Amino acid sequence: xxxxxxxxxxxxxxxxxxxxAWSLSDTRMRILCLEQGDWMDPARYPSTSLDxxxxxxxxxxxxxxxxxxxxxxxxxxxxxxxxxxxxNAVGGSTILYAAHFPxxxxxxxxxxxxxxxxxxxxxxxxTLEPFYADNDRMMGTxxxxxxxxxxxxxxxxxxxxxxxxxxxxxxxxDRLGWHWWPSDSAIATRDYEGRAACINLGxxxxxxxxxxxxxxxxxxxxxxxxxxxELRTRSRVREITVDENGLANGAxxxxxxxxxxxxxxxxxxxxxxxxxxxxxxxxxxxxQFPDGLANRSGLxxxxxxxxxxxxxxxxxxxxxxGYKGPTGCCLMSQEFYETDPxxxxxxxxxxxxxxxxxxxxxALTGMSSGALPWGADxxxxxxxxxxxxxxxxxxCEDLPEECNRVVIDPELLDSDGIPCPRIEYRLSDNSLAMxxxxxxxxxxxxxxxxxxxxxxxxxxxxxxxxxxxxxxxxRDPERSVVNEWGRCHDVKNLFIVDGSIFVxxxxxxxxxxxxxxxxxxxxxxxxxxxxxxx
Amino acid sequence: xxxxxxxEALLEAVLDTLIPPCEERGMPGAGALGLAGELPRDELGPxxxxxxxxxxxDFASSSLEARQARLEALSGEQPAFVPALLFHLYRCYYAQxxxxxxxxxxxxxxxxxxxxxxxxxxxxxxxxRARGRQYRDA
Ligand SMILES: Cc1cc2nc3c(=O)[nH]c(=O)nc-3n(C[C@H](O)[C@H](O)[C@H](O)COP(=O)(O)OP(=O)(O)OC[C@H]3O[C@@H](n4cnc5c(N)ncnc54)[C@H](O)[C@@H]3O)c2cc1C
Numbered sequence: 001x002x003x004x005x006x007x008x009x010x011x012x013x014x015x016x017x018x019x020x021a022w023s024l025s026d027t028r029m030r031i032l033c034l035e036q037g038d039w040m041d042p043a044r045y046p047s048t049s050l051d052x053x054x055x056x057x058x059x060x061x062x063x064x065x066x067x068x069x070x071x072x073x074x075x076x077x078x079x080x081x082x083x084x085x086x087x088n089a090v091g092g093s094t095i096l097y098a099a100h101f102p103x104x105x106x107x108x109x110x111x112x113x114x115x116x117x118x119x120x121x122x123x124x125x126x127t128l129e130p131f132y133a134d135n136d137r138m139m140g141t142x143x144x145x146x147x148x149x150x151x152x153x154x155x156x157x158x159x160x161x162x163x164x165x166x167x168x169x170x171x172x173x174d175r176l177g178w179h180w181w182p183s184d185s186a187i188a189t190r191d192y193e194g195r196a197a198c199i200n201l202g203x204x205x206x207x208x209x210x211x212x213x214x215x216x217x218x219x220x221x222x223x224x225x226x227x228x229x230e231l232r233t234r235s236r237v238r239e240i241t242v243d244e245n246g247l248a249n250g251a252x253x254x255x256x257x258x259x260x261x262x263x264x265x266x267x268x269x270x271x272x273x274x275x276x277x278x279x280x281x282x283x284x285x286x287x288q289f290p291d292g293l294a295n296r297s298g299l300x301x302x303x304x305x306x307x308x309x310x311x312x313x314x315x316x317x318x319x320x321x322g323y324k325g326p327t328g329c330c331l332m333s334q335e336f337y338e339t340d341p342x343x344x345x346x347x348x349x350x351x352x353x354x355x356x357x358x359x360x361x362x363a364l365t366g367m368s369s370g371a372l373p374w375g376a377d378x379x380x381x382x383x384x385x386x387x388x389x390x391x392x393x394x395x396c397e398d399l400p401e402e403c404n405r406v407v408i409d410p411e412l413l414d415s416d417g418i419p420c421p422r423i424e425y426r427l428s429d430n431s432l433a434m435x436x437x438x439x440x441x442x443x444x445x446x447x448x449x450x451x452x453x454x455x456x457x458x459x460x461x462x463x464x465x466x467x468x469x470x471x472x473x474x475r476d477p478e479r480s481v482v483n484e485w486g487r488c489h490d491v492k493n494l495f496i497v498d499g500s501i502f503v504x505x506x507x508x509x510x511x512x513x514x515x516x517x518x519x520x521x522x523x524x525x526x527x528x529x530x531x532x533x534x
Numbered sequence: 535x536x537x538x539x540x541x542e543a544l545l546e547a548v549l550d551t552l553i554p555p556c557e558e559r560g561m562p563g564a565g566a567l568g569l570a571g572e573l574p575r576d577e578l579g580p581x582x583x584x585x586x587x588x589x590x591x592d593f594a595s596s597s598l599e600a601r602q603a604r605l606e607a608l609s610g611e612q613p614a615f616v617p618a619l620l621f622h623l624y625r626c627y628y629a630q631x632x633x634x635x636x637x638x639x640x641x642x643x644x645x646x647x648x649x650x651x652x653x654x655x656x657x658x659x660x661x662x663r664a665r666g667r668q669y670r671d672a
Pocket of ligand 1: 011012013014015016017034035036037062085086087088089090091092093094096097098099100101205235236237238271272273274276277280328465466467497498499510511512514
């Protein structure tokens with residue numbers, strides 16, 4: 001039995017789907033969101049137990065393949081130097097994200113014109129600016145106004161605590177005369193809209209038990225549900241269906257018991273992230289769309305961008321209290337963000353300063369690096385490692401390349417028998433040159449901050465957490481999947497609003513932009529309701 | 535074949551050799567903390583049981599130096615024995631309240647109490663502010 005038809009069907013309740021649902025909820029439309037995951041219970045997040053670090057390696061791992069929860073789908077990323085990290089629940093990957101929340105720069109929308117690489121976006125920074133502002137308000141962004149790396153912007157909450165780690169590194173940046181600024185962070189640094197203030201628990205990336213981190217199950221979703229949006233959980237969409245005119249008319253999905261259900265809708269909006277969205281479109285092949293839905297350009301799944309990451313860590317003589325404070329939110333530097341041809345690569349990168357390692361991670365890292373012996377010398381060595389590390393991840397811009405892509409794996413299936421994605425990805429020469437430059441500068445600033453030795457991992461294998469480009473935006477239907485307001489060129493009532501539609505990646509964490517784009521597309525839909533399918 | 539009590543005493547002695555007590559720092563030994571009971575024995579059994587047998591019952595009564603030498607020698611023959619144990623042992627040991635306290639941290643999970651942090655010194659930004667605008671027009 002099909003369910004009652006709805007006006008708008010959103011697929012995916014993560015960062016983008018939540019923002020879309022909230023924005024559309026002020027219309028009189030009937031809105032339904034189908035989400036394969038469930039509501040999470042923050043009271044059971046790992047930071048409420050002593051074994052929180054171990055839980056982060058198992059049931060709350062960043063990798064869906066390691067977690068293997070029934071809500072997850074496996075991803076074949078075995079051939080990629082960068083592996084996928086995500087989460088599948090109400091809130092999507094924001095359940096685990098670090099909440100580092102910068103915007104793109106104005107130059108990021110004009111990459112081709114300014115630097116002759118990648119492509120220009122069909123929209124620009126001023127177009128997104130009001131939606132960034134709305135998103136900062138809804139998510140509760142903390143930060144400090146006046147960052148000279150950005151056009152002026154308002155930030156609703158004061159910055160996160162820099163702590164000893166931040167102050168130590170800030171002095172290092174100052175010694176070199178390099179840019180740094182307290183991070184824009186989607187973390188309530190004061191009580192905000194029903195969320196309790198951050199109490200510096202540390203492990204944000206296993207879920208925030210305090211509820212201070214802005215995951216969308218705590219921000220957009222309660223407001224959207226209050227306004228009448230229906231959120232149907234444990235509903236995994238197998239395919240989007242089309243009518244004889246080639247318009248989307250709903251979806252087939254599996255419920256929690258594995259029963260196939262049918263849902264009809266006038267408008268379908270896909271928000272399954274940069275891997276889940278191309279998977280769904282490719283799995284929705286039909287007679288009218290034999291190569292996958294909305295894929296006449298052949299670009300669905302292609303131009304996958306990750307942000308190649310490096311991690312550089314310094315060892316210090318003094319304790320740094322690095323177990324306190326949000327893991328990934330402290331300060332950032334954009335000294336090397338904009339292109340400088342003298343560096344031998346196009347585009348640039350950001351430094352995102354990290355807090356120190358936990359007690360267990362200190363031991364396990366020491367064991368694998370050989371720095372921590374067992375036996376009589378164990379405690380001496382441990383004392384020199386524990387709470388003596390500070391460092392950074394470096395977020396490099398990834399340029400779009402068609403050979404980097406998401407395809408459907410010929411064998412891998414999820415628990416409902418739906419074909420799963422496989423990742424084909426390699427690092428470009430530009431990325432490799434940028435990573436080398438970035439690691440050398442990372443070591444330099446750590447030494448300037450007082451580190452007596454440094455180590456680097458480049459690229460960082462689990463850093464496939466920013467998923468972009470696989471259904472890119474553009475004006476030309478031959479060269480893009482969605483138009484300049486998020487509607488698929490090939491299917492006039494099908495929209496995409498996650499990182500898939502990024503044209504280029506910039507060199508900052510994408511979620512603020514993903515959500516600003518989603519709010520912008522929602523606004524375009526509302527403005528065009530009377531001529532939406534023209 | 536040692537009986538179960540001997541086997542437990544042996545494993546406890548191995549753990550106390552891998553992470554021995556350190557009185558000066560107040561760090562307990564891993565065996566004396568009772569962590570043998572917290573290790574995933576089913577998973578570890580095939581890797582460590584042959585090694586435990588090879589060590590023999592007198593291992594437990596030897597000095598730390600002698601035990602360390604025996605484990606080092608065993609590692610030559612059974613290279614997976616120590617790393618397999620350490621991987622699980624570190625995860626248990628470094629999550630014990632007594633250990634956290636000896637390291638100068640509160641012996642509790644991060645939530646619900648959290649941690650207090652020092653005030654931000656935003657005066658450090660003076661040099662950055664003085665450099666002025668840093669983004670490109672587009
Ligand atoms: C460990 C980690 C750290 C991160 N740190 C940061 C950070 O500091 N800053 C930042 O900006 N970003 C960060 N990210 C990335 C951030 O989480 C994502 O950019 C963001 O969540 C993407 O939003 P989305 O809506 O596109 O996808 P998601 O949030 O991933 O949501 C997609 C949702 O769609 C659902 N779904 C997928 N397929 C189907 C289907 N077929 N049927 C039904 N439902 C489906 C999924 O279950 C999921 O809930 C991090 C991510 C991880 C994993």
